[in-house]
Amino acid sequence: MNALHFQERWEFYQFIAGYRHLYSIERMCRVLKVSRSSYCWWFSHRPSKRAVEYSLFTDLIKKEFDASYATYGSTHITEQLKRKHYKILRRRV
Structure with missing residues (x-):
């Protein structure tokens, strides 16, 4: 590699x-x-809280994006995650 x-x-x-x-x-x-x-x-050392959150949100964002057949943008993905009660800003998406 x-x-x-x-x-x-x-x-x-x-x-x-x-x-x-x-x-x-x-x-x-x-x-x-x-x-x-x-x-x-x-x-x-174990991963920081930020690293764990980043990993979690990255997985969630990818799942939402794939579920939308790669059509949702950051605004729509943020709305979907907020509907599922995740506290996330669009900048992070």
Whole structure:
């Protein structure tokens, strides 16, 4: 997998965690240009409240978008989620 496909720092860390049984953590950190201490800190801590919410809302947004046959925009998806009693702003969608 090419490192250029990663958008966020945590995606590098997930990649390292997924392949640590095949390659050394030290080598992957060097190749991906992330510090080993940052990876170890990420690996030893649980996800933040924001990260958990982000993951939940991302899944919900994708489900609403797919249910609309890819026709709903952010405004309509926000309305649908609010009808289901989720507190979400359109900017997040």
